[in-house]
Amino acid sequence: MKRIGVFLCHCGSNIAGTVDIDRLQEAVRRMPGVVYVEQNKYTCSEPGQEQIRKGIKEHRLDRVVVAACSPRMHENTFRRTVESAGLNPYLLEIANVREHCSWVHKDREEATAKAVDLVRRAVAKVVFNRPLQKARIPVEKRALVIGGGIAGIQAALDIADAGHEVWLVEKEPSIGGRMAQLDKTFPTLDCSLCILTPKMVDVAQHPNIRLLTYSQVENVGGYVGNFEVTIRKRARSVDESKCTGCGSCWAKCPHKVPSEFDLGLGQRKVIYVPFPQAVPNKPVIDREHCVYFKTGKCRVCERFCPAGAIDFTQEDELITERFGAIVAATGFDLFDHARYGEYGAGQDPDIISGLHFERLVNASGPTEGKIKRPSDGKVPRSVAFITCVGSRDDHKGISYCSRVCCMYTAKHAILLSEKVPGCRSYVFYMDMRTPGKGYEEFYKRSQEMGTQYVRGRVARIYREGDHLVVQGEDTLLGRKVLVEADMVVLATGITPRRDAGELARTLGISYDQYAFFNEAHPKLRPVETNTAGIYLAGACQGPKDIPDAVAQASGAAAKVTAMFSKDTLTADPLIATVNEAICSGCLWCKPICPYRAIDEKIITERVRGRTVSRRVATVNAGLCQGCGACTVACRDGAMNLLGFSNEQVLAEVEALCR
Amino acid sequence: MKYAYFPGCSLSGTAREYERSTRAVARVLGLELEEIPDWSCCGATSAHATDKLLSLALPARSLARADEMGLDVVAPCAACFNRLRTTVHAVRSDRKVRQEVEEVLGQPYAACSDAYALPDVIVNRHGLDNIVPHLKKSLGGLKVACYYGCLLVRPSAVTAFDDPEDPQTMDRLVRALGGEPVVWPAKTECCGASLSITRTRVVWQLAAQILTAAQKAGAEAIVVACPFCQSNLDMRQVQAQKWSGRRWNIPVYYFTQLLGVALGLPPGELGLESHFVDPLGVLRQKALV
Amino acid sequence: MSKAVLHLSEGTEPGFLREVEQEAGTRVSLCYQCGKCAASCPVSFVMDLEPYQVMRLVQLGARDEVLRSRTIWLCASCTACSERCPREVDVAATMDALRALARRSGYRPAEAQVALFHGIFLDNVRDTGRLHELGLMVRYKLRSGDLFSDLDVGLPMMRHGKLKPTPHRIRGVEQLRVLFARVRAREAAAVRQSTGADRESEAAAGGRPEKGGEGR
Known part of the structure; x- marks a missing residue:
């Protein structure tokens, strides 16, 4: 017979305010196996924990149940408590009578009855708890950062500065990301590239960083401390070891296509670097548009390259490497305003997005920083800015606030009034959201510079000859307003990268309904994912401005370096195990496992004097996250999740059905 | 192609020329329009501005007849089309609405037939390819x-x-x-x-x-x-x-x-x-x- | 909008929001007053309350002010508001619901002509099964006293045969009569339900506000 001790927590009035603890104690005293019950005002406090230790010693307890808050809060606390009293930490169970009971009920009678049930469940389960031992796994002290925007750059630099090797993988020919496309940054109006390029150069020169641009992560295997990642390094058609970045090739290349970096407002050559400050300053040949690759003729770049670096025969390279940790920093895409039929469905050249506007004001942009409208190059005399396009709009499928549009629109209005004196600017907004250091003051500054703020969403924008008409409402006046504008800038919101879902599945991490990557806990574990060893930085997790993205990147880097500070990791023993004796080898569990932790193996055994081999499932202890999906799928009942074994769960069900 | 035809009240009055031209065009294009027998007014804005149930029950009376004909309905009048289609949509998507409509209508109505607007029928369903040869x-x-x-x-x-x-x-x-x-x-x-x-x-x-x-x-x-x-x-x-x-x-x-x-x-x-x-x-x- | 102080704690009916939402089948509570409805509305220039102001007053439970307003009668049901609403509130359906509630609660419509027109229209349909346009116009003109407008277009219409002199009576006119009667009976039941005992006693004590719109 087990000797079970139960400790009932009041949590101040959080639990005791709704649950009658005295009556709970009476009921628990009569539960089978319970030899000791006591209550505490705060069981998690030092005196509360001491009571548990005392109870274990004085009453020779071999199982402990704590009825308190969610195990997500204090399970580890109490595991350490019982361990310090000499018990195996896994001989503890928590009954969550706060989140699951007192916080969600009002009726004292019913809440008390439910609390009794919850404790009975835990008592029934703990009888079957077994001592479990933590495993130790080695750590490969090399980090992979996916995405070379400001978040990825910051994370890579921080990890590298801590003395660890980092690989930075970027899809585009250069690092820099979205920040490189911006002109100025709010609220200080620093030139974006002026503060970004030093960091880009640091990356290129850092002895601990290996930079792979024009490359993509193709496959991720392994587990925390031991990921095995395959990276596709796309053929650049330029030998990076020979290229000096002199620029002859892209100067001489006779073919132009719309520039992705300038969002189609300008053009680039077919052999190109996306922007002058690119890192690395080595071009790529866009094979899709290259005349040589299409017709077999041209080779102008090759003729003019003084270094002989052009290599048309280059092929994609697949590189496989081991990493201990991965930081996803893949950034964002902009909402495509083609989905707003009422705002011109993306068809009118003078209705542009905020990022287009950044390129129009930027000195290295297609207009060399002169603000001209795309349709005819006219300098606008009147510009309307519209916020919340693709944000806070359930009708367009996006309910969230993109967090940066109010501020970048204030910035655009300021830049416009500086560059085109006398140009009238109107900002249609719903709420001004300025919750950052210096942000409200920045908004005020744009008002002082003459920007007209109109509180109301715009109904539609239509063309009337030479200009656009913005039909809106001033909700502060309760009057319809019309603005005749030469150009309209839509502050389009932040969306996940179009291929974010695909990357998440490759990495084995979860994502939300929009395909933003999920953090492990929205408040307390904001840079970790639910997959051990994979961390998040920047807007791939949700809309963020630059300071927040940088802060999160440094946070992710700190997590990585903390992990790399140890040679081995302890692994939670709450993982699936196979009872090979009854496993039929059907492997239904294999496709169900979200962490790809299950494989098959052949075992040999003696059956009636003969040696036979058969197939069974096997669980990779490093990969298994203990989710339990396989135990449900297993038709033989051969899969068991340690700590949540079939007999434990059935004991709980039975206790609840009594 | 054959449709149950719901002309609507205006087409025998203020919109006579719409009725005449619709009939004439349909004849040339080989579009069969079979008028719903004893159809009644859709109720238009006046019905839905007054009572939601009334605004669904009125079109349902004619739509139920189209169900019996086993034909989809075409309405030349945009207002009729809108009311007819709203009714089909509401009855199909809400069991309770269907029950209420049937109660005041005094007959079953399952919303089998779809309702289409005339331009949709001629341009999209009949199709430009079948029009161009007749031009x-x-x-x-x-x-x-x-x-x-x-x-x-x-x-x-x-x-x-x-x-x-x-x-x-x-x-x-x-x-x-x-x-x-x-x-x-x-x-x-x-x-x-x-x-x-x-x-x-x-x-x-x-x-x-x-x-x-x-x-x-x-x-x-x-x-x-x-x-x-x-x-x-x-x-x-x-x-x-x-x-x-x-x-x-x-x-x-x-x-x-x-x-x-x-x-x-x-x-x-x-x-x-x-x-x-x-x-x-x-x-x-x-x-x- | 009326500039009188709105007493949120006493002068409003918290249950009104739910009543409207139920009748309209849409979540008025989600409206965040962005104004896209009003910006889209073709007739807001004659309204006394902008559509989002109506939504706001519904949210606050200002039953009386909403049901007295002209806006609910002037809504042209073009549904541009509902189509574009970023919170997917069916604003047009809400206006329909408010008209129905105003009628049932015995409010004199703030736009009497509009309500009169709808009433004559439906009587016309009930009696013959199809709308007789000439009959509707004559009846409306006599009842509204607006005798002389549209005479300029009336005569040419007659000449073109656009105004049929006699109504067409459908065979199933009895079914329609019953249909209308059943709808009216349900409405009456709904009125009894919504003006429960508490309201009646309130009215008896003279606590119920006098109803009726302002004059034109």
Whole structure:
């Protein structure tokens, strides 16, 4: 017979305010196996924990149940408590009578009855708890950062500065990301590239960083401390070891296509670097548009390259490497305003997005920083800015606030009034959201510079000859307003990268309904994912401005370096195990496992004097996250999740059905 | 193709020419329109402005007859189409609504038949490919503003056949007939139909805005698919000209009339004599009549 | 909008919001007053309350002010508001619901002509099964006293045969009569339900506000 001790927590009035603890104690005293019950005002406090230790010693307890808050809060606390009293930490169970009971009920009678049930469940389960031992796994002290925007750059630099090797993988020919496309940054109006390029150069020169641009992560295997990642390094058609970045090739290349970096407002050559400050300053040949690759003729770049670096025969390279940790920093895409039929469905050249506007004001942009409208190059005399396009709009499928549009629109209005004196600017907004250091003051500054703020969403924008008409409402006046504008800038919101879902599945991490990557806990574990060893930085997790993205990147880097500070990791023993004796080898569990932790193996055994081999499932202890999906799928009942074994769960069900 | 035909009340009165041109065009195109026997009024705005159940039960009476015919319904009037389709949608998506409708109707109604708008049936379902071979005349680059108004395209979740902000069904037809659909901003603006009798000035103002937009876009004609749009832009155009002191003088055709002209039908068969703004002048210029 | 102080704690009916939402089948509570409805509305220039102001007053439970307003009668049901609402509130359906509630609660419509027109229209349909346009116009003119408008277009319409002199009577007119009667009976039941005992006693004590719109 087990000797079970139960400790009932009041949590101040959080639990005791709704649950009658005295009556709970009476009921628990009569539960089978319970030899000791006591209550505490705060069981998690030092005196509360001491009571548990005392109870274990004085009453020779071999199982402990704590009825308190969610195990997500204090399970580890109490595991350490019982361990310090000499018990195996896994001989503890928590009954969550706060989140699951007192916080969600009002009726004292019913809440008390439910609390009794919850404790009975835990008592029934703990009888079957077994001592479990933590495993130790080695750590490969090399980090992979996916995405070379400001978040990825910051994370890579921080990890590298801590003395660890980092690989930075970027899809585009250069690092820099979205920040490189911006002109100025709010609220200080620093030139974006002026503060970004030093960091880009640091990356290129850092002895601990290996930079792979024009490359993509193709496959991720392994587990925390031991990921095995395959990276596709796309053929650049330029030998990076020979290229000096002199620029002859892209100067001489006779073919132009719309520039992705300038969002189609300008053009680039077919052999190109996306922007002058690119890192690395080595071009790529866009094979899709290259005349040589299409017709077999041209080779102008090759003729003019003084270094002989052009290599048309280059092929994609697949590189496989081991990493201990991965930081996803893949950034964002902009909402495509083609989905707003009422705002011109993306068809009118003078209705542009905020990022287009950044390129129009930027000195290295297609207009060399002169603000001209795309349709005819006219300098606008009147510009309307519209916020919340693709944000806070359930009708367009996006309910969230993109967090940066109010501020970048204030910035655009300021830049416009500086560059085109006398140009009238109107900002249609719903709420001004300025919750950052210096942000409200920045908004005020744009008002002082003459920007007209109109509180109301715009109904539609239509063309009337030479200009656009913005039909809106001033909700502060309760009057319809019309603005005749030469150009309209839509502050389009932040969306996940179009291929974010695909990357998440490759990495084995979860994502939300929009395909933003999920953090492990929205408040307390904001840079970790639910997959051990994979961390998040920047807007791939949700809309963020630059300071927040940088802060999160440094946070992710700190997590990585903390992990790399140890040679081995302890692994939670709450993982699936196979009872090979009854496993039929059907492997239904294999496709169900979200962490790809299950494989098959052949075992040999003696059956009636003969040696036979058969197939069974096997669980990779490093990969298994203990989710339990396989135990449900297993038709033989051969899969068991340690700590949540079939007999434990059935004991709980039975206790609840009594 | 065969449809259960719901002409609607206006088509025997103010929109006679829509009825005549629809019948004439359907005959040439081989589109069979079988009138729903003893159909009754859809209730229009007056019903749904008064009582939701009434606004569903009235169309349901005619729709139940179409169910018996085993045919999908086509309605030339945009308002009727909207009410019919709203009813089909509501009865299909809510069991309780269906039960209430059946109770006041005193007969079962399962919403089997779909309801379609006439331009949708002719242009999208019958298809331009089946129209072009019958064409006898080209509109000769006639600049046409296609006016859809509200009830044809909104709410798009119910009407569901064209873009609610920039519909193209009639534009595609006009192009196929040799006309030039203009790009203009008032395609789906409201003409204020439900206030036409009670707040006539509101309608003048709205008509003035729509006509001015068409004029600015260079339109020589407007086409519509709704009796209310037609009378508010044609009949009230004359009044709005007096009221505002502006002049537009833009003829407003039912799309079936222009289609009929291109199919070589004589103006008399298309009811072209009963407009307020002269419909023939523009057509004569292009030698179409 | 009326500039009188709105007493949120006493002068409003918290239950009104739910009543409207139920009748309209849409979540008025989600409206965040962005104004896209009003910006889209073709007739807001004659309204006394902008559509989002109506939504706001419904949210606050200002039953009386909403049901007295002209806006609910002037809505042209073009549904541009509902089509574009970023919170997917069916604003047009809400206006329909408010008209129905105003009628049932015995409010004199602030736009009497509009309500009169709808009433005559439906009587016409009930009696013959199809709308007789000439009958509707004559009846409306006599009842509203607006005798002389549209005479300029009336005569040419007659000439073109656009105004049929006699109504068409459908065979199933009895079914329609019953249909209308059943709808009215349900409405009456709904009125009894919504003006429960508490309201009646309130009215008896003279606590119920006098109803009726302002004059034109």
